[in-house]
Amino acid sequence: MNYEKIMQEGLEKYHIKNDEYINASFLKYRELIKEWNKKINLTSITEDEEIATKHFIDSIATILTEKIVDNVKVIDVGTGAGFPGIPLKIVNRSIDLTLLDSLKKRIDFLKIVADELNLDKITCLHGRAEDYGKNISYREKYDISISRAVANLSSLAEYCLPFVKIGGYFISLKGPKALDEIRTAENAINKLGGKIEGIIKVDLMDEEINHQIIVIKKITNTPKKFPRKAGLPSKKPL
Numbered sequence: 001m002n003y004e005k006i007m008q009e010g011l012e013k014y015h016i017k018n019d020e021y022i023n024a025s026f027l028k029y030r031e032l033i034k035e036w037n038k039k040i041n042l043t044s045i046t047e048d049e050e051i052a053t054k055h056f057i058d059s060i061a062t063i064l065t066e067k068i069v070d071n072v073k074v075i076d077v078g079t080g081a082g083f084p085g086i087p088l089k090i091v092n093r094s095i096d097l098t099l100l101d102s103l104k105k106r107i108d109f110l111k112i113v114a115d116e117l118n119l120d121k122i123t124c125l126h127g128r129a130e131d132y133g134k135n136i137s138y139r140e141k142y143d144i145s146i147s148r149a150v151a152n153l154s155s156l157a158e159y160c161l162p163f164v165k166i167g168g169y170f171i172s173l174k175g176p177k178a179l180d181e182i183r184t185a186e187n188a189i190n191k192l193g194g195k196i197e198g199i200i201k202v203d204l205m206d207e208e209i210n211h212q213i214i215v216i217k218k219i220t221n222t223p224k225k226f227p228r229k230a231g232l233p234s235k236k237p238l
């Protein structure tokens, strides 16, 4: 299937009206990724078709959670080249989106994307999740903290749950071993104020890709001692 067909079928699948704005925005974003990838390391996925399947439609699949609704305040932790945050923002411009990454060049790239795509209600933050998670301007201020391909679920829960308000959600995009990850991370998730609500299997139009989305609800405040200092959540997961 070519890029256009993948995008058309993918958007239809998630009931997104494929209008001129959405089409043009994804095209512009795709071209910016390819252009900037020559100068800085953004992604190993560079073919148009793969960008459509593995980046754009995979990101949009998180809509299946039914949590990413109009006007929600979302933080994408370890967003890299903007996944899943930017595709979600393209298909629902009402989202108030924060993109966080510890690599400055990627954040600089995302500022250009936001500018070129005329996106409003978007904040690009350079730094570590462990530091922003302790900052009162960001701590427990989000409806949703979302993340893909950043760390094991225990470390990721310590990065992501501190940002979420009680009643909000931490959404984690994982691979085929999601259930094993849940078993290992359950204790950490409880300690951080979360509760596993469900796991959603994604059928990605590519049989080799077997993705699952873990949905975790924030039920109590994250204790003040979390997140621990930068580096510890990945070195010594809870």
Ligand SMILES: C[S@@+](CC[C@H](N)C(=O)[O-])C[C@H]1O[C@@H](n2cnc3c(N)ncnc32)[C@H](O)[C@@H]1O
Residues within 6 Å of the ligand: 077, 078, 079, 080, 081, 082, 083, 084, 100, 101, 102, 103, 106, 127, 128, 129, 130, 147, 148, 149, 150, 159
């Ligand atoms: C493998 S990339 C994944 C990027 C994107 N989420 C995706 O799915 O394509 C992981 C990203 O997480 C960022 N990252 C890793 N640890 C982080 C931390 N503690 N705080 C903020 N960003 C972090 C890295 O800089 C990198 O850009």
